[in-house]
Amino acid sequence: xxxxxxxxxxxxxxxxxxxxxxxxxxxxxxxxxxxxxxxxxxxxxxxxxxxxxxxxxxxxxxxxxxxxxxxxxxxxxxxxxxxxxxxxxxxxxxxxxxxxxxxxxxxxxxxxxxxxxxxxxxxxxxxxxxxxxxxxxxxxxxxxxxxxxxxxxxxxxxxxxxxxxxxxxxxxxxxxxxxxxxxxxxxxxxxxxxxxxxxxxxxxxx
Numbered sequence: 735x736x737x738x739x740x741x742x743x744x745x746x747x748x749x750x751x752x753x754x755x756x757x758x759x760x761x762x763x764x765x766x767x768x769x770x771x772x773x774x775x776x777x778x779x780x781x782x783x784x785x786x787x788x789x790x791x792x793x794x795x796x797x798x799x800x801x802x803x804x805x806x807x808x809x810x811x812x813x814x815x816x817x818x819x820x821x822x823x824x825x826x827x828x829x830x831x832x833x834x835x836x837x838x839x840x841x842x843x844x845x846x847x848x849x850x851x852x853x854x855x856x857x858x859x860x861x862x863x864x865x866x867x868x869x870x871x872x873x874x875x876x877x878x879x880x881x882x883x884x885x886x887x888x889x890x891x892x893x894x895x896x897x898x899x900x901x902x903x904x905x906x907x908x909x910x911x912x913x914x915x916x917x918x919x920x921x922x923x924x925x926x927x928x929x930x931x932x933x934x935x936x937x938x939x940x
Contacts, residue, residue, distance in 0.1 A: 825923035831863035
């Protein structure tokens with residue numbers, strides 16, 4: 735069965751709702767946080783502006799509300815990965831001896847513990863690979879809207895010299911934004927592939 739795409743409007747609203755009653759805003763009133771509540775049967779519907787961000791029982795605490803936001807956000811994060819990972823697997827030209835790693839489980843642990851709102855998708859050397867040059871790619875995907883920070887580094891295994899392959903890249907490549915996570919994955923794959931077409935030998939000899 736096809737999975738629905740992540741709901742970007744919901745993610746923006748849910749993160750804003752969570753931030754409104756967390757951290758420095760932990761004691762802020764619900765009204766000041768922009769939250770409204772309505773009861774239907776034995777449930778309480780929670781809205782941020784006009785978007786429903788959670789469904790709670792009739793009786794709940796502020797902590798319960800924060801946990802509820804993060805639980806719903808986690809579901810959307812899984813949709814983000816389900817949408818992006820197949821595109822990256824298909825479109826990325828992963829160098830020989832390297833692997834694509836989507837660090838979903840660590841992302842979800844940090845989400846539950848600290849409300850962390852980013853996901854690391856990496857290209858890194860395989861542990862068993864013996865390479866003269868290695869590539870490290872970190873696609874730091876943000877989970878409140880389709881945007882990311884992209885880092886690509888080439889390293890000489892012998893000298894440990896490192897080269898930033900995006901040093902001269904424009905901001906739109908290093909910090910891409912898109913209308914959807916599918917489009918973001920396409921942008922990231924294209925940027926990584928373009929950076930990795932550089933001549934490794936010339937980079938290492940520079």
